[in-house]
Amino acid sequence: ILNVEQSPQSLHVQEGDSTNFTCSFPSSNFYALHWYRWETAKSPEALFVMTLNGDEKKKGRISATLNTKEGYSYLYIKGSQPEDSATYLCAFGPGTASKLTFGTGTRLQVTL
């Protein structure tokens, strides 16, 4: 059974704050690490697909880093806005399997 852990479980920040969350996954047999954003009443939306150790990806104010040797990824949001409020999911894809195993997510709430 693959264990994908996300922390914190939930986070409440003020508009303008920068924040980050962690995803930890098995460090052996790595293939890919995905990040998704899931707004209430919508479907999960892909943010990043990361495959190489040391990868850093950026999309606007959101960025992610990857350390496959120690089995963790960080997602950063700079200058949080209320529209960033969502659940952020990471998902691990091992080398031989064909499916992603999702973490339970970090629920972010950004208030004015």
Next chain:
Amino acid sequence: NAGVMQNPRHLVRRRGQEARLRCSPMKGHSHVYWYRQLPEEGLKFMVYLQKENIIDESGMPKERFSAEFPKEGPSILRIQQVVRGDSAAYFCASSKDREDGYTFGSGTRLTVV
């Protein structure tokens, strides 16, 4: 490009009936994945299909559940003789290649009464 289409959005079934959930992947996507979200839990993998083939069904309960992705038409997740514990949100996702991020549908909320 319509995205991943799932229907119905909501489905109510009595215990013992059959539930059929449909998923049309994005145009050009040949990989389809079904996930289930039980109340207060995360997304759990059920099955991965490519056209006419089941690639990985390790997350499917052994009995009552089946999935297909025919040459023509949508992928179908079928649950026979539903029980209350089957009540959940069922999400379908598709990708063009295995290495790509998934595009998710809006899900089907199944309620068994």
